[in-house]
Amino acid sequence: MADHVTLYEVGPRDGLQNEARPIATPDKIRLVDQLSDCGFSHIEVTSFVSPKWVPQLADAAEVMAGITRRPGVCYAALTPNLQGFEHALAAGADEVAVFASASEGFSQRNINCSVAESLDRFRPVLAQAAEKSIPVRGYVSCVTDCPYDGPVAPGAVADLAAALAAMGCQRISLGDTLGAGTPETIGRMLKAVLERLPADRLAGHYHDTRGLALQNIATSLDLGLRVFDTSVGGLGGCPYAPGAKGNVATETVAAFLQSQGLATGLDPDRLAGAASFARSLRSAP
Ligand code: HMG
Ligand code: MG
Numbered sequence: 001m002a003d004h005v006t007l008y009e010v011g012p013r014d015g016l017q018n019e020a021r022p023i024a025t026p027d028k029i030r031l032v033d034q035l036s037d038c039g040f041s042h043i044e045v046t047s048f049v050s051p052k053w054v055p056q057l058a059d060a061a062e063v064m065a066g067i068t069r070r071p072g073v074c075y076a077a078l079t080p081n082l083q084g085f086e087h088a089l090a091a092g093a094d095e096v097a098v099f100a101s102a103s104e105g106f107s108q109r110n111i112n113c114s115v116a117e118s119l120d121r122f123r124p125v126l127a128q129a130a131e132k133s134i135p136v137r138g139y140v141s142c143v144t145d146c147p148y149d150g151p152v153a154p155g156a157v158a159d160l161a162a163a164l165a166a167m168g169c170q171r172i173s174l175g176d177t178l179g180a181g182t183p184e185t186i187g188r189m190l191k192a193v194l195e196r197l198p199a200d201r202l203a204g205h206y207h208d209t210r211g212l213a214l215q216n217i218a219t220s221l222d223l224g225l226r227v228f229d230t231s232v233g234g235l236g237g238c239p240y241a242p243g244a245k246g247n248v249a250t251e252t253v254a255a256f257l258q259s260q261g262l263a264t265g266l267d268p269d270r271l272a273g274a275a276s277f278a279r280s281l282r283s284a285p
Pocket of ligand 1: 017050112140207
């Protein structure tokens with residue numbers, strides 16, 4: 001049997017959060033419902049963040065309430081603090097994610113606090129999540145480069161990833177937020193993180209600004225990673241990482257993996273349908 005790779009679909013969240021024009025709530029629900037039929041085990045649906053910071057996702061609770069849940073699919077949401085966690089729980093999120101940055105500049109711009117302060121905010125989220133048996137994912141942003149601070153030391157990424165894991169995050173998703181990483185810098189960063197955590201606790205989250213995400217995935221596969229975050233139709237970017245493009249497109253990664261003899265369990269025809277709908281939601285082609 002082919003080796004299995006999990007594609008963690010982040011399009012409805014990471015993809016749509018950066019769209020300039022408002023996207024109707026029913027369209028977001030339709031996108032998630034189409035993705036639910038594709039064979040994903042995880043779909044990141046939305047974020048319970050401040051609507052002043054990310055107005056596009058102000059309808060998080062409505063989207064969660066409107067989707068048709070397919071048994072076996074885990075519907076996840078981002079939660080930067082306890083307030084977000086409580087809203088996500090009320091909305092029925094199956095998994096939540098806290099998100100920190102390996103660089104101070106991005107931490108301040110993205111979540112308005114230092115890296116150390118962000119960990120203090122996450123502690124009560126992790127405690128509440130453990131009480132309610134909700135799995136928590138931990139994101140580390142800017143794993144090679146920061147839009148404000150420049151190159152990021154692999155050791156800083158490893159320290160933060162280890163801290164999030166020690167707090168109780170099941171898996172740490174390593175974000176090349178800018179899409180500036182190369183096989184060399186991603187490889188160096190991963191080797192530092194792998195000294196602290198095993199590959200099965202890690203995911204690669206690569207934006208595709210320079211078109212290197214597939215090569216970065218190939219490097220990560222060589223180092224043992226088997227979970228990658230991808231965005232259907234290549235939607236997205238981060239509002240606090242100017243110029244960064246979306247995550248590498250799910251359908252592109254699925255086809256690449258298949259060419260390498262690696263199975264994702266995704267239905268290519270349904271995925272193509274969801275990608276085409278996702279692209280129709282984008283303001284610019
Ligand atoms: P703050 O202004 O410092 O928060 O924002 P605060 O605690 O001082 O509260 C200020 C106001 O926000 C209050 O409302 C709170 O109630 C409200 P007011 O009294 O002024 O009316 N508030 C909230 N409202 C709804 N949900 C909440 C919440 N928390 C506070 N959870 C905060 C701090 C973290 C909230 C803000 O900075 C924020 O929401 N940031 C989110 C930014 C974001 O979503 N960025 C994109 C996601 S990260 C990403 O894309 C990277 C990733 O993909 C990986 C990668 O690529 O690297 C994950
Ligand atoms: Mg991202």
